Amino acid sequence: MEYVHYPVMRQEILEYLVPPLDREAYMVDCTCGEGGHTHLFLSTYPQLQVTGLDRDTVIQTKAIERMQEFGSRFTPRNIWFDEFFAEYEGPQLDLVLFDLGISSFHYEESERGFSFKRGELLDMRLDKDAPISALDVVNGYPEERLANVIFQFGEERYSRRIARSIVEKRKLGKITQSDELASIIYKAVPSGYRYGRIHPATRSFQAIRIEVNRELDRIEPAIKGAIDALRSGGRLAVISFHSLEDRRVKWLFKGLGEGDNPTIRILTKKPLIPTDAESSENPPSRSSKLRIIEKL
Numbered sequence: 001m002e003y004v005h006y007p008v009m010r011q012e013i014l015e016y017l018v019p020p021l022d023r024e025a026y027m028v029d030c031t032c033g034e035g036g037h038t039h040l041f042l043s044t045y046p047q048l049q050v051t052g053l054d055r056d057t058v059i060q061t062k063a064i065e066r067m068q069e070f071g072s073r074f075t076p077r078n079i080w081f082d083e084f085f086a087e088y089e090g091p092q093l094d095l096v097l098f099d100l101g102i103s104s105f106h107y108e109e110s111e112r113g114f115s116f117k118r119g120e121l122l123d124m125r126l127d128k129d130a131p132i133s134a135l136d137v138v139n140g141y142p143e144e145r146l147a148n149v150i151f152q153f154g155e156e157r158y159s160r161r162i163a164r165s166i167v168e169k170r171k172l173g174k175i176t177q178s179d180e181l182a183s184i185i186y187k188a189v190p191s192g193y194r195y196g197r198i199h200p201a202t203r204s205f206q207a208i209r210i211e212v213n214r215e216l217d218r219i220e221p222a223i224k225g226a227i228d229a230l231r232s233g234g235r236l237a238v239i240s241f242h243s244l245e246d247r248r249v250k251w252l253f254k255g256l257g258e259g260d261n262p263t264i265r266i267l268t269k270k271p272l273i274p275t276d277a278e279s280s281e282n283p284p285s286r287s288s289k290l291r292i293i294e295k296l
């Protein structure tokens, strides 16, 4: 089955992110993926130029194909979003969008071991040349470091038991497959925890993926850099999928939006969440939160 990422909260995004209509306008979609949101903006605003970032070349190829109809109004860049803004020298931006995390493509099609439901090589890298893959984390990290990753980036309360089981298992041979890891985790947790709302491996898989791609470290510098690149009156929106991301965004916005010299105005006192209709149409969107600011 061909998966096309469903652009989350598109009504809300379109309502808040409106480019100037009387001149050429500039947007950076920091997490372009297959281009769901980018396509929406390019087809809604004919005067808009969009630069679409993604560190994953495979998914970016899909966006490039999909965006062909817009010609030079779409510019793909294969780069981490924090690195893009560290060296940004382009025009002042009108709009910036972050839709954090990974796409359904990564779980369903990438064959890189992101999903505990599949039997795939444990890789989980968005950047295929990155030095560390999930194989290295699972087979190479000392037990305590592994437990800390699972606790900090997965908020997994059984992190220590899970790390201990992984370390015991890998003594017998390298753990290479995602379903193998899922089964080790399943057996490591108390039986009552196995039948909860989510699969007991969900949080550990999230944690390993965040570690491999250094996902959380990139958020704050990228948002700060993006705010620097915005023109005054320009808007920036962040969609996050779990509390580890949302908390960082919330505190960063608070820091920049309060005090004697605020540089931004927070447009969403509370984060926006998907409507019931969207949640039932696209269940993975359920946990997303949208925060938007305007540069002063």
Ligand SMILES: C[S@@+](CC[C@H](N)C(=O)[O-])C[C@H]1O[C@@H](n2cnc3c(N)ncnc32)[C@H](O)[C@@H]1O
Binding pocket: 005, 006, 007, 008, 030, 031, 032, 033, 034, 035, 036, 037, 038, 053, 054, 055, 056, 059, 079, 080, 081, 082, 099, 100, 101, 102, 103, 126, 215, 218
């Ligand atoms: C949730 S998906 C975005 C989906 C997109 N908004 C759409 O509607 O099709 C996030 C994408 O951002 C990419 N990504 C995640 N973190 C990144 C980072 N720090 N720098 C660049 N790309 C990143 C992932 O590879 C993934 O394709």
